[in-house]
Structures are given as structure tokens and as C-alpha cells.
Amino acid sequence: MNQIAPKIIRQIFVLLLIILTGSLIFREMLPYLSGVLGAITFYILLRKLMKKLVRTYNWKPALAAITLMVGSFVIILIPLSGFGIMLGNKISDAAQNSEKVIKAFKQQTGSLEKTTGININSQIDTQSITTWLSENLQNLAGNTFNLFIAVGLMYFMLYFMLTNRKELRKSLRDYIPMGNDSLNSIGNEVQAMVKSNAIGIPLVALAQGIIALIGFVIFGIEDPFFWFVIVTIGSMIPFIGTLIGIIPVFILTLSTGNTFQAWGILIYGLVVVGSTDNLIRLYVLKKLDNVHPLITLIGVIVGVPLFGFIGLIFGPLLVSIFMALVKIYKNEYGKNITGQEEDRL
Numbered sequence: 001m002n003q004i005a006p007k008i009i010r011q012i013f014v015l016l017l018i019i020l021t022g023s024l025i026f027r028e029m030l031p032y033l034s035g036v037l038g039a040i041t042f043y044i045l046l047r048k049l050m051k052k053l054v055r056t057y058n059w060k061p062a063l064a065a066i067t068l069m070v071g072s073f074v075i076i077l078i079p080l081s082g083f084g085i086m087l088g089n090k091i092s093d094a095a096q097n098s099e100k101v102i103k104a105f106k107q108q109t110g111s112l113e114k115t116t117g118i119n120i121n122s123q124i125d126t127q128s129i130t131t132w133l134s135e136n137l138q139n140l141a142g143n144t145f146n147l148f149i150a151v152g153l154m155y156f157m158l159y160f161m162l163t164n165r166k167e168l169r170k171s172l173r174d175y176i177p178m179g180n181d182s183l184n185s186i187g188n189e190v191q192a193m194v195k196s197n198a199i200g201i202p203l204v205a206l207a208q209g210i211i212a213l214i215g216f217v218i219f220g221i222e223d224p225f226f227w228f229v230i231v232t233i234g235s236m237i238p239f240i241g242t243l244i245g246i247i248p249v250f251i252l253t254l255s256t257g258n259t260f261q262a263w264g265i266l267i268y269g270l271v272v273v274g275s276t277d278n279l280i281r282l283y284v285l286k287k288l289d290n291v292h293p294l295i296t297l298i299g300v301i302v303g304v305p306l307f308g309f310i311g312l313i314f315g316p317l318l319v320s321i322f323m324a325l326v327k328i329y330k331n332e333y334g335k336n337i338t339g340q341e342e343d344r345l
Contacts, residue, residue, distance in 0.1 A: 034307040035150035037314045039157035042072055044194045050162050065162040069155055077151070186328050193320035198313060201296065205235035207280050208242055208273055215268040219261040221249055231273070236313070237300050242273050295319050 029036070046068045053064040161168055173183060209232030216224035227245050234244030246269030254262035296316045303315015 030306070032150045032153050034311070034314050035153035036157065037307075037317060038150070038154035039161060041194050041198045041314075041317065042154070042158050043161045044191050045198065046072065046158075046162065047165070050165070061163040065159050068162065069158060073155075185331070186324050189324045189327070190321060193324065194317060197296075197299075197317045197320060201236055201316065202313065204280050205232045208232065208235040208276065211276055212242060212245060212269065212273050215265055215272065216249070219253075219265045219268070220258075221253060221261070221265060237297065242269060246270070246273070295323070 053059040209228050212231040213228040227249055231242050231245035250262050250266040299316030299319040303311025307314050
């Protein structure tokens with residue numbers, strides 16, 4: 001009778017302890033995972049600039065790291081915080097507007113009912129839809145306390161990642177059970193994905209939001225900057241995109257009797273904003289690294305419940321990292337399995 005070797009039993013026991021301990025740590029860190037991903041993202045974006053400041057201009061690592069962290073806070077986080085504050089202040093208004101939008105939509109479908117004879121309005125529960133939108137908008141705004149902790153954790157990690165780059169690389173090579181070639185491959189792939197997700201997608205969304213804002217101003221839409229934020233956020237979501245902002249604006253404007261402005265902004269949104277979407281994405285993302293829309297869509301579905309508003313960026317990044325890890329696993333072990341099967345044949 002074959003018995004399991006004691007060494008294998010000990011190995012399995014240690015692996016189970018590692019998995020159990022890692023699961024406990026991951027579960028407690030999950031609310032602040034956006035801070036970890038944020039630190040990784042900023043490190044990848046700032047690594048070359050940090051290297052240049054230290055080696056070329058002879059800056060002290062601590063001074064260079066603090067300067068880059070302050071710069072990232074001013075250039076990136078302050079505008080994002082402004083977007084979040086504006087969105088948070090409009091949550092209650094958006095909930096009221098959602099009921100207004102649905103009622104206006106039901107009024108517009110009245111004429112369609114007369115033509116088709118189909119009772120559409122009876123199938124629309126205004127109160128249920130309004131409640132659902134209100135709850136989800138509040139979830140999208142996120143928990144302020146957790147957000148502050150995540151940002152603090154992000155900068156705490158980022159400081160040590162920037163000032164201890166050599167130790168970080170050595171630790172990765174010591175603790176991650178992969179070959180150097182695989183680690184270099186995953187590093188290059190993750191770097192390209194981070195640039196595309198953290199730079200390309202927000203740039204495309206911001207450009208579309210600005211183009212939509214011009215239309216809102218031209219047609220005299222009420223609260224144009226609020227709808228600019230909505231369109232910018234919506235542009236990060238593939239297939240839905242700017243319609244999140246354009247359709248409600250169209251119905252609300254139509255319900256107030258401003259027919260010309262309503263149809264004008266609808267046509268402008270579909271033709272001008274919609275057509276520039278493909279052009280901007282083609283130009284910006286091709287310069288960086290083209291991410292498939294399905295990755296972005298799945299990332300948004302996964303990221304928003306996990307991270308809140310910031311999940312629009314970190315969700316696709318998380319999916320991209322997962323796919324890169326699967327690719328590494330295939331490169332590390334798939335070739336051996338394939339070779340053994342070919343030898344058997």
C-alpha cells in the first residue's frame with residue numbers, strides 16, 4: 001500500500017496555512033484594495049521619472065518621492081476629488097431627477113401607445129426605479145471614510161515603493177515563484193495595461209465630456225457641469241457610454257417644453273459626441289495599448305461594487321492583471337504539459 005510521504009504532507013500543511021492566512025489578510029484588506037492598486041498604478045507611472053530625478057539630477061530619494069507624490073495629488077487626485085464632491089452633492093438631486101425623467105418618459109410614450117395600442121406605461125414602476133437609482137447612486141459615491149484610508153494607504157505604500165525600488169524588485173523575485181523571464185514579461189504587460197487603463201481611458205472620457213459640455217452650453221441645458229461629470233463617467237463604460245448623460249438630458253429638456261433644445265442636444269450627442277468617441281479612442285489608445293472593450297466592461301461591473309467610483313479605473317486594471325497572471329501560468333506550466341502530451345503521442 002502506497003503511503004503519502006511526510007514531506008508532501010508537511011508541504012500541503014504549509015500551503016494550507018499560507019492560503020488561510022492570505023485569505024484572512026485579503027478579506028480585511030478588501031475595502032482598501034483600491035489603495036493598493038492605486039499605489040501600484042502610480043508607481044508604474046512615476047517610476048521612470050523617479051529614476052531620472054535621482055540618477056540624472058542627483059535628488060535625494062525621499063525628496064524626489066515626496067515631490068512626485070505631491071504633484072500626483074495636485075494634478076490627479078484634486079480634480080478627481082472635485083468630481084466626487086460634485087457628484088456627491090448632486091446625489092439627492094439626481095434621485096429626484098430620475099423620477100422626473102421616468103415621468104417625462106412615460107408622458108412621451110403616451111403618444112406611442114395611441115399609435116401601437118400597447119400599454120407601455122403600466123409596465124413602468126416609477127417608484128421602484130427611482131429607489132433603485134437612488135441606492136445605486138449612493139453606492140457609486142462610495143464611503144468617504146474608507147476612501148480617505150485607501151488614499152492614505154496608497155501614498156504610504158507609494159513612498160516606500162519609490163524610495164526602495166531595488167529592494168522591491170528583489171522581494172518580488174524572492175517571494176513570487178516565477179522565472180525571471182516570466183516576471184519581466186508580466187512587468188512589461190502590466191505596465192502597458194496600467195498606462196492604457198489609468199491614462200488612456202480617463203483621457204478619452206474627459207475629452208468626450210468636454211465635447212458634450214460644449215453642446216450643453218450651446219443648447220442652454222440646465223446644470224451643464226453636472227451633466228458633464230455624468231457624461232465623463234459614462235464614457236468609461238463601453239457600449240453605454242455617453243447615453244447615460246445624453247438621454248436623461250434629452251427627456252428632461254423635452255418635458256419642460258424646450259423641444260428644439262431637446263432634439264438639438266440629442267442629435268449633437270449621437271452624431272458629434274458619438275462619432276468623436278471612435279476617433280478619440282483610436283488616436284489615444286493606439287498610442288498607449290489598446291484594451292478590448294469587453295475587458296473594460298467586465299472591469300466596470302467588477303470594479304464599481306468593489307471600489308465605488310474609483311472602480312471605473314481600477315476594475316479594468318484588476319481584470320487586466322488577472323488575465324496577465326493566467327498568461328504567465330500558461331507560459332510557466334502549459335508548455336511542460338503540452339510537451340509531455342506530445343511525447344506520449
